[in-house]
Amino acid sequence: MTAEGKPARVPEQTPTAGPPLTEPDDHLPAGVAGGSALPAPAEPTSPAGSSDDKGNESVGTVVVAGLANLAIAAAKLVAGMLSGSAAMLSEAAHSLADTVTEVFLFVALRRGTKEPDEEHPFGYGKESFVWAFIAALFTFIGGAGFSIYHGVTTIISGEHSGQFLVSYVVLEVSFLAEGTSFLKAQRQVTGESRRWNISRRRFLRLTSDTTVKAVYFEDAAALIGLILAAAGIALSQITGSELWDGVASIAIGLLLLVVATVLARANVSLLVGRAVPRRMHNQIADDLAGIPVVTAVPTLLTMQLGPGAILVAAKVDFDDEVSGAEIEAASDEAERRLRSRYPGIRYVFLDPTRGRAARDHRDGGVDI
Structure with a gap:
């Protein structure tokens, strides 16, 4: 999201019937749950x-x-x-x-x-x-x-x-x-x-x-x-x-x-309008909160738009000292992180808002 309130830019993509909207499983490496690794498979390189x-x-x-x-x-x-x-x-x-x-x-x-x-x-x-x-x-x-x-x-x-x-x-x-x-x-x-x-x-x-x-x-x-x-x-x-x-x-x-x-x-x-699974919700919240200029993610909403297509919308509290350009760069970084981890994410909308440090919206989504 820009300082003027414009949503983060998302490349145009056509929702297609793809992989499940899923979260990392219990037996995946610890780095996946902690947010340092990307559990999503690499983008296909062959037909x-x-x-x-x-x-x-x-x-x-x-x-x-x-x-x-x-x-x-x-x-x-x-x-x-x-x-x-x-x-x-x-x-x-x-x-x-x-x-x-x-x-x-x-x-x-x-x-x-x-x-x-x-x-x-x-x-x-x-x-x-x-x-x-x-x-x-x-x-x-x-x-x-x-x-x-x-x-x-x-x-x-x-x-x-x-x-x-x-x-x-x-x-x-x-x-x-x-x-x-x-x-x-x-x-x-x-x-x-x-x-x-x-x-x-x-x-x-x-x-x-x-x-x-x-x-x-x-x-x-x-x-x-x-x-x-x-x-x-x-x-x-x-x-x-x-x-x-x-x-x-x-x-x-x-x-x-x-x-x-x-x-x-x-x-x-x-x-x-079902949300994504809870652990996927928490991973998205962690990815957004992990951006250096972000102090909190007080609201995080997700929706499955179709087979293999997800929408992410969040209210994000940015550091009060950062410039509009830094907010724009952080928005682009948030989009990159989310789409790298979960290619099914088609749209990302971030709304700069006031919040309290470390008060992130966790444990949302579907508990299954």
Whole structure:
């Protein structure tokens, strides 16, 4: 920020679907937590590590999942109609819901990477969260609702044609197809988590790339759903009671309900304007406070603008004896430090303000 109140200059960049908005993990070197080292990986120097390549990888993950789900939905529907199995029909609804979900996620990837303009100066990153939220709602309504309803009606009516072999064959083929899609999503999650030196679980909790997160959870739920369907059909065949088929259908619906709820909550949080994780917040505060002419950072605000895009705004108390030129130089240094440590930071705004020495805004952000 200049002495006249102008914001620190930030180079123009287009928000892209990139690495997770994350903080240093517990097992990283001590220098990372202390602020002397830069935990963020070096800027990619080859096409394989470019942000466009990461975006293409996410698109590829979504496309593979969508095509697999479409083929599987058709096979399950045929098997469900031939066998009369509630679990198979629920699985058909599950795969159809996942297919439509992939379409929404594909739109999210394309729309979220549009360049900023005068109407949307911070870009269209949050549109990714909108479409991902719609996808979660469709999973909730189209998949979970149908599965639970059909399971209840099957328990009441007890109808089944007894064509078990068809169901088993389709379930086996579906498991192979869903497993292939899940492995691709898992490879992407594993690669990104290793790149940032964090666990897969933490990556999935922290990442703002909601498309990869959705595919990963939906494919995992699909594999579990296939196991539930097979168990329900087998128990129905062994006992001669359609109760187990209906119970399996309800269990599949509840599984989809859990996945949809988790994804919807994550996207709502991002849409509202979620802050960065707490330890990342504290590291940003330390970097700003570590500039020689800065005496305090009384207010620090952050927001995730889209997949891999962060906004930082802070009230900074500069030394009363420094000149306007020194404040400008310090602002440029603050931007350099923050962007070097976290390349996902797209915008930095500093507001010179009065404060008290060493009274920094710490322990903000999301405590996860």
